[in-house]
Amino acid sequence: MTAPLTPHDQHSPHDEPGEGRPPSHGQPSGDSGAPYPSGYPEHPGHASGHPEHPGHPGHAELSEHSEHSEPGPELRAELVRASLVAIAVAVSGVLLGLLWLWLAPKVPLVSDGSAVYLKNSEGEDAVGADGVFTLLGLAFGAVSAIVVFLLFRHGGIALVVGLAIGGVLASVIAWRLGVWLGPTSDVVAHAKAAGKGVTFDGPLKLGAKGALLAWSVAAMVIHLVLTGLFGPRDPEPALPPAPQPEAR
Numbered sequence: 001m002t003a004p005l006t007p008h009d010q011h012s013p014h015d016e017p018g019e020g021r022p023p024s025h026g027q028p029s030g031d032s033g034a035p036y037p038s039g040y041p042e043h044p045g046h047a048s049g050h051p052e053h054p055g056h057p058g059h060a061e062l063s064e065h066s067e068h069s070e071p072g073p074e075l076r077a078e079l080v081r082a083s084l085v086a087i088a089v090a091v092s093g094v095l096l097g098l099l100w101l102w103l104a105p106k107v108p109l110v111s112d113g114s115a116v117y118l119k120n121s122e123g124e125d126a127v128g129a130d131g132v133f134t135l136l137g138l139a140f141g142a143v144s145a146i147v148v149f150l151l152f153r154h155g156g157i158a159l160v161v162g163l164a165i166g167g168v169l170a171s172v173i174a175w176r177l178g179v180w181l182g183p184t185s186d187v188v189a190h191a192k193a194a195g196k197g198v199t200f201d202g203p204l205k206l207g208a209k210g211a212l213l214a215w216s217v218a219a220m221v222i223h224l225v226l227t228g229l230f231g232p233r234d235p236e237p238a239l240p241p242a243p244q245p246e247a248r
Contacts, residue, residue, distance in 0.1 A: 081152055082162035089144050089166025089219075096140055096170060096215075097177030100204075103136070104129040104178070107202035111191035119199055129204060133175070134211040141167055141218025148219075149226045160220055167216030175206050 105128040108119040145163060152159055182204030184190050194200040206212075 078156055078158045082158035085148055085152075085159055085162035086166035086169070089163060089215075090169035090173060092140065092144070093170025093173035094177060096136055097174035097181070099136055100129075100133050100174055101178045101181050104132045104204060108199050109187065109191070109202045110199050111194065111196060116187050116191050126202075126205065126207065130206060130208040130211055133178075133206055134208070134214045137167075137171055137174075137211060137214030138218040140170070141215040142222045144215075145219040145222035145226065149223055149230075153230075160223055163219040163223060164216040167219050168212065171212040171215050175212065178204050179206075 107126055107129075109116050110119045141163075144167070148159060148163060179185070183201045185203040187202065190200055
């Protein structure tokens with residue numbers, strides 16, 4: 001006589017995998033809608049952390065990030081416009097230098113044969129040269145800001161940066177050009193060439209180096225004011241419709 005089989009040893013080919021045991025190899029899983037028991041993931045291909053195909057969301061985020069890392073055509077166009085503005089403003093510094101040389105007051109000097117003195121010791125001609133340069137820089141900055149605003153009304157921060165950089169370069173060019181074209185800086189040689197007791201013009205100097213920023217400051221302020229007053233406006237968001245009173 002043999003002992004009867006216990007329920008644990010009995011296996012029926014009709015056992016369902018959802019009753020607590022995984023399906024055996026080669027055995028159909030039965031109803032596809034039946035959930036897996038705990039411990040068995042529903043999507044085994046995602047359990048290891050490696051996507052099965054390149055369409056995984058991680059690939060999409062990586063490609064999207066790589067696309068946004070490159071500057072778009074609008075940004076490149078804005079940078080090109082800002083570069084052109086900076087170059088044009090810097091070149092116009094030649095005109096500022098010529099006007100400064102023409103309008104700046106001359107500093108009269110005189111030599112007694114052994115030393116060089118100011119002919120008018122109480123004069124403010126040297127300070128006047130700094131004032132003329134500052135006023136011309138402010139005027140040129142305002143004009144350049146107006147021209148840039150009229151040409152590129154939809155410009156952004158890059159145009160303002162181009163104006164600022166171009167203004168500094170233009171001021172430096174004007175300063176060096178005025179000093180170069182003005183009277184020689186060798187006062188002793190100039191006094192010997194002029195002779196004893198003869199009045200001659202002293203070299204053109206810029207004592208206040210802060211005047212080199214006048215163009216850039218005026219350009220940025222005027223451009224900001226024009227943009228705030230006459231710049232394009234963003235469309236206002238549409239208001240939600242007012243609630244209608246309920247009929248009684």
